[in-house]
Amino acid sequence: MTGWKTILPYNHAKTGFPLTGKHRSANCMGCHSGQRWQGLSQQCIGCHARDDVHKGSRGTNCSTCHNPADWKSASFNHNRDTSFPLLGQHAGTACAGCHGANNAIRKPQKTCITCHAKDDAHKGERGTACANCHTPRNWKDVKFDHTKETRFPLLGAHAAASCASCHGADRSIKKPPMTCIGCHQKDDSHKGRNGTDCEKCHNNKDWKNTEFDHDKMTNFPLQGAHKVALCEACHKQPTEVELPPVACVGCHADDDAHSKRLGDKCDSCHNAVAWKDKVLFDHDLTRFPLTGKHAPLTCEKCHADKSFQSKGITCQSCHIDEHHAGSLGAAPACAKCHNVNNWKLWSFNHDTETGFALTGKHKGLICSACHKKGKEPKNESSECGDCHQRDDVHDGNFGTNCARCHTTDNFTEIIM
Structure with missing residues (x-):
């Protein structure tokens, strides 16, 4: 009553639309133009449609992003209110970066x-x-x-x-x-000779750091000189094409000084350390064991041509009979008298070995006194007359069995 134009304080909250933010300082006619006091929309868009830069593409619920304090201060939580959280550089990207100018793309x-x-x-x-x-x-x-x-x-x-x-x-x-070879073929220093399974030897840490254990992964352990041999020395072809032979002769045929006459079991004598080093052969396993003075002899002493083929196992195969000069036969059985300890240590027992015991004056005779050159001992006669014909004063009138009257001690001693 004091003045018509003086407005009494009005609690706008009773209308169901509390005035907050910039709404508090807004002029009543800013919302109630034309003195329209009822039926007004409480949605932001009801008054701010002309301020909607989204042109309706974001709907009419402006309060989802904006607030009454400041229209330009948006509070939309993209992470919470959408199924596309803004992470990394997306968080600092302008809305138009995905939604286009004026947010024309509502749902990118x-x-x-x-x-x-x-x-x-x-x-x-x-x-x-x-x-x-x-x-x-x-x-x-x-x-x-x-x-x-x-x-x-x-x-x-x-x-x-x-x-x-x-x-x-x-x-x-x-x-x-x-596969390794698919990328590293140019790195294959073996040029394909060892196949394409590079990982058997190499690893992915360092191409030059090989781990292939030839002893465990093959049936040919590398021993002696084989340990330092180059792979390509044996592997001429890729392993899937051809595996190197495991027999010595497969690689060392050209080194065989025996010209294959001793077969292909090289490891029976030779070893992998050195072809000529510490050659081992047990001659005792042959038909001619090395005993006495034969034991220290070098192989070449008997096997001059390295063929190591047997010349024979009899004494005369190597020893020419210079002493008897054939008086004991063309092929005398030297071992019956002589032995391997010393050629001069002979021990032939004429009494037991033959049918003609040496008694009397016969004991001291040299072999050649009875055994003439070119005549086999087994063909020698045991009759006295065959040797003492010139001593027979009877001129053969009493036969050739002189032992009936004479003795071997003295020819003049008569026992008749």
Whole structure:
């Protein structure tokens, strides 16, 4: 009543629309134009449609992002209120970066390729699931786990290799070969002679660090001089084409001084340390054991031509009979008298070995006194007259059995 134009304090909250923020200082006619006091919309869009830069593309619930304190201060929580959390560089990207100018794109696609097709250095060859490798933090920050995502774990030096080293500079090789030789053929110093299973010897830590154990992984342990031999010295062809022979003669036929006359069991005498070093052969296992003065003789003493073929096992095979000069036969059985300890230590017992015991004056005679050159001893006569014909004063009138009257002690002694 004091004045018509003086407005009494009015509790606008009783209307169901409390005045907060900039609404508190707004003029009544700002909302109630034309003195319209009832039926007004309580939605933001009812008054702020002309302020909607989204042009209705975000709906009419402006309070989801905006607040009465300041129209331009948006409080929309993209992580909470959508199914696409803004992570990494997405968090600092302007809305228009995905939603376009004036937010024309209400619901952008959620796949990486939709926005980043122009950034795809693979040109679509790796598919559209960019998130398998890349992260929102940095497009070049790759998180692809080659070990889990492929059948080729990156181990050793492979872990530090660049993608381009296997997939090509332009990523043109989608599925590189998984065999060593597929990428490292130019590194094969064996030139294919040892096959293509490089991992049998080499490892992915260092190409030159080999781990192949020839002793355990093959049936031919490397011993002696074989240990330092080059692989290609034996492996002339790839292992899958041809395996080297395991017999000595397979590689050392040209070194056989015996010209194959002793067979191919080289390891019976030779060893892997050195071909000529410590040759072992047990001559006692042959038909001619080396005893006495034969034992210290060198092989060449009897086997001059290295054929090591037997010349014979009789004494006369090596020893010419210079003493008897053939008086004991063309092929005398030397061993009946002589032995290997000393040629002069002979011990023939004429009494037991023959049918003619040496008694009397016969005991002191030399062999050649009775055994004439060129006549076999077994053919010698035991009759007295055959040797003493010139001593027979009877001129053969009493026969040739002189022993009936005479003795071997003295020819003049008569026992008749």
